[in-house]
Every structure is written in C-alpha cells, then in structure tokens.
Amino acid sequence: MRPIIKALTVSALALSTSMALAADKVELPKTLAMTAYGTGSAGYTQMVSIGNLLQNEYGTSVRILPGENDVSRMTPLRVGRVPLCACGIASYYGFEGVLMFAGRQWGPQPIRVIATSTASFGLGVAVADDIDVKTPADLKGKRIAYIRGDDALNKGTEAFLAFGGLTWDDVKKVTYPGYGRSFDGIIANQVDASFTMSVAPPAQQLAASPRGIVWPTLDPKDTEGWKRLKTVAPYFDPHQVTSAAGGYSKDKPWVGASYPYPILIGTDKLDDKTAYSLVKVLIEDFDKYKDAAPGNAGYARDKQNMEWVIPFHDSVVQYYKDTGYWTDAMQAHQDMLVKRQDTLASAWKGYMASDPPSDDAAFKKGWMSARAEALEAQGMDPVFK
Template identity: 65%
Template structure:
C-alpha cells in the first residue's frame, strides 16, 4: 500500500524538515512533505494517499497529511507553517480575498499561491424540483430558492446561477433553512423549489428519487453575457461539461453547467520554489501512477489546469509551465494582476488593522469589507464581495 499517512505531530514534523532533500530525474523534493486536507473519508484525502504513494515509490518522499473538519481548520496549519500546503476547497479563494470567515482579526487576506487543482466529472449547480418547467436560470424567476444560513459559499453559488439568468435574490422568493441537508428536505416537502449543491451529492440523489424529481438548469456555454454576469458575481466558476450526477447525468447524457476545482492545492508564496517545482513536475511526470487510484485524481491532468484562474500560481509552478512551453505572456500578465490584487488587499488590511477597528465582530467585518471594496474599486478592480 506504499506509505501510511499519519496525523502530523509538531515535534516529528520539525525533525523531518531538517532531513536532506532527495532527487530523482531532476526532481528535488524534501524527505518529508506535509499538507492539510479534508477528512479521512473524503475524496481529497484519498487523492492525497494516492499522490503520497507515488512520491514515496518514485522519490522516497513521505507525505504526511493533517485532516481538517472545516475550512478554517484546514488553513490554520498553513498559516502557522505547520504544513507546507493545503489541499483545500474554494475557501482558499475566500482566504486570499480576506472575506467571509476570513474577514476576522485573526485572518485577513492570505498570501496563498496555487500549485495544482483537480476538476472532476461532477459539477456545482442549482438542483431544481423536476416538476417545474425550469430549463435555464432565467426560468427561476418567482420560484422559491433555498438560502442556507451560515453557508456563504453555497449562497454565493446560488447568487451566481441567478445572475446568469439576469436575476437577483429580489427576483425570487428566498426561503431560509438552518442547514444544507434541510434545504433538500424542504424541496421534497414542497417548501422550496431549488438549492445549490454538487451534482453527485446524496441529497441530490434523494431529490431525484422523490416524487418531485430533479432538474438542472443549463448554462449555455455560448452565452457570453450570461457567463460574464455569473463570473462577475463568483469569478471562481468556469464552464464545465458534467458527466456524472443525479437525474441521469452521464457521459452519454452530459449536463452543461459550471464547476470549480476540488481540491485546490495551495501553499504560501514563500514556500521554496524548488520544492514546488519538484512536486508539480513529479505529479505530471508520474500522472499515470496515481490518476486511477482515487476518485477524482484524474482531474489533476495538465489539460484540466486553468492557467488564468482567480488566484496566482506559485513561482515554482510558473517555472515548470515555462519549461513546458505552456506559459504565455497573456498568462503572465494575468498572474501579475492577481499578485497586484493580493498586495493591495494586504496593504489595505494593514492600514485597517492600524486604525483601531471595532471589536464587535459584525462591526469589524462591515468596516473591513467597506475598506476593502473602496480600495479595490479605486484601483479599478472588481470587489466581488461587498
């Protein structure tokens, strides 16, 4: 089975980091790499096992994984340098922007860099009761749409799908639910009509098996105006041909919708360029060794990488793509703009923290979000979150 992944102990990790690096086929990696990830029953953790086996077998590098129950617990070890990387979700983007759970005195905008991402066969979409005549997001006008209290990421996804159809929350009936699962219970019970989810999640399967059935409003990939509205609202989404999901979605019956990567492997900007270069090269040179070893692992393929996404790539990754002849001047210009955005957010955060901001959590967040939006707008950048 290759290596056994263990929880990281601070003392053991500190000792491991002083071991010399090992090389194979011009790839230089430390003896031990550490990253945080989703829980042990997640596909992200299983992918880490598969990649870790490859690294051990090919390079003698041990991968140690610290599983985390939520976004903050996964990113905290990265912030405190207990791990080298985080196999995170879209919260990594929220962290880089300093919004939602990161609009907090302990956090603020994070200097993260992308190493690689995985795009799998599923998508992220609004699941709609199948007994309604909803074929596109524009058909959701006047419908009862779930709003999940305390889950900003889900609600932002809903907002993005509505925006594709030229709608806002004001054009639908918002129905609040205390949790994600309860929103699907509400659809089945006739209390709501749609909720945001992944196409493969069990609640979506349950809705598909219910008397109401399930429908997925299609996002026309040629509708440039619709996509602009969607990405202005949530720029981390991208068009995706979805081939797995509830309601009969398959390779023979694809659904044209949207997705964003999961996991997103990130590091801090100051992680060694040689380490990152070695890892991304190892993952691409030995892709066949792990692509079929865990659900979703095939999503790390080179052709699945979006090189003009919403967070900057690590310099070690840029170096690798330059060597491959893939990295273009246009990509570099996009990279430079993303780094400029991060630097502006960091300086705005420093100024805000030095201004004796309110101690009340809500007042602190409101003040920061205004300062952030003002700074980005003045620089000609889309605040996205306001």
C-alpha cells in the same frame, strides 16, 4: 566476454547517472503534511492516492489532517503548522480576505496555487424535476434554499440566480441550518432547489426521490448571463458535466458550470523546491495515479486553468516556463493577480494600523470598505462589497 561486460557496465553507469539526474529534479521532504476535507470526501481520497504515489516513487510520507470546515482547514496553513491545503473555493475567499476571512484574525492570505482538479463533475443549483425549470431564469418565484453560515454555497446560488437575471429578492428564500437538511427539504416538498456538487450523495438521494432532479442549463453562448454570473462569482467557468445525479453522462451531459476541487495550495512562503517538485510529479507522473481515485483525471495539464482567480506559486510558474508551456498572456494574468494580492495586503496593513472597531461586525464592515477603496484605486473590481 570482457568487451561485453565493459559495455554493460558503461550502460548501467549511464542508466544510474540518468536516474540520479532525474531524481535530483524531484526534491521533496521526507514528510509532507497537509489539510484536506473529511475522510469520506473526494478531496481526501485524492490526496491519499497522490500520497501513495509520493511514498512509493519518492519516499515521501504524506500526512493528511482532515478538517470539518473551511476555517479548520485553512488555519493550520495560516499558522505554519502545514505547508499545504487541499482546499475548496474558500481558498479564493482567503486570498481575497472576504466572508469568513474578513475577521480580525484573518484578512487577505498570501495563497498560491500548486495544482487544481477539474474533473467530470459540476457545481450548481440542483432543482426538483417537477416544477418545470430548464434555465436559471425559470427559478423566479421558486423556493430556494439558503444555508445558514455557509458563504460558499450561498454565493454559488446567488451566482446561478444572477445568470438568469435574478436576485434573492426574486425567489422565496428558505433558510436551513445545514446543507444536508436543505435536500431533505426538497424531497419533502418544502423547498425546490439547493446548491451542491453534481455527484454529491444528497443530489443522488434527490434524483432517486419521487420529485427527481434537474440541473438548469447555462448556455456557454449566453455571454450576458455568464457576465452576470462571473460578476458575483468569477471562479466559475462553463463546463460540460458528464457526471451528475439524474442520469447525466457523456451521452447526456449537463451544460452547466464548475470550478476546481480540490485546490492544492500553499502560501508564497512554501519552499521553492517542494512547490516545483510537486507540480512536476503531478504533471509528469499523471499516468501513474490518474485512475487511483475518482477525480484524479482533473489534474492533467490540459485541465489546469492557467488564468484563474488565484496566482500560482513562483516555482510552479518556473516549472511551466521550463517545460515550454507558459505564455505571455499567462504571465500578464499572473502579474495582475500578484499585484492584486499586494494591494490587498497593503490595504489590510493600513486598516489594522488605523485603530479599527473592536466590534466584529463593525470591523468587517470597515475592512470591506477599505478593501474596495484600495482595489478600485488600482482599477480592480472588488467583486465583494
């Protein structure tokens, strides 16, 4: 029996050593805090499911702080209260230092991506199905919702109009104080379309109403249309949407658009080991959490857009290099985004040192001008002017 016992002991030791080495590669703090959307949101639910994985597999407790709006989600990240945010597209606006982040307290933020989720849903202009709209060009002359104080939604609507060769001047703008109210307006036949996520409750309510719902087609082969759309909002990509209100499915997809949600971000100061370990867990433990919450399937490695609009954290890049997934084209794109980030940071520093106006509106106008000038000097498109 002794040789067998010895063999078992050696085998157990080897297994223990192997597990220890594997564990060494995942180095996470005992507690990890982040901000996210509200408790009923898909982003919050996803972070809870990933938090359960980190707790059960690696002993890391995840504390999630729900934020009601983009600024409340991004502020704790900016001041260092949390190292992570499961944010929306406002993370891109923060990176660029525009819209709600063009004010004196903000400016361009050194945001870096850990991972994103691009799942079966889409984002776009939901249209009442009784006005014969098939493509964005058909929205000409229609009543389109404009949401007061919501830059992200209005920018999305503007991008869809641009796909059809239209601007706000080509439609009847109807202003609403909130996103939900705009869909009440569609159902009441006071407006015809509003921007939303394809699976959002307001879209479902419109689909169940007498007016019904349709999602205008964005033909991926329409290169000019997509060029116009991306000029307004470069974070959109063509997407076969298989989850959308109105009976859209795998058998009847909406040929539309999407961008990642949520976008798990930190800053360039995020601990290297934490960033490396997080992306490693999200990619390599995918099967352990992919079905734990709606949208989790979007974290798969093949769903990551490696040449998007925000740079990855350096340690995330290192992980993809270590696993043989990183390419020269990805590196060139990463370098361009980091250069853009450096250009924005330098422009902000110079603008703040120039005794800018104290009036908020004048301050933002001056910053946007300085920002555009700095980017154009580097041969980069300001996008926002």
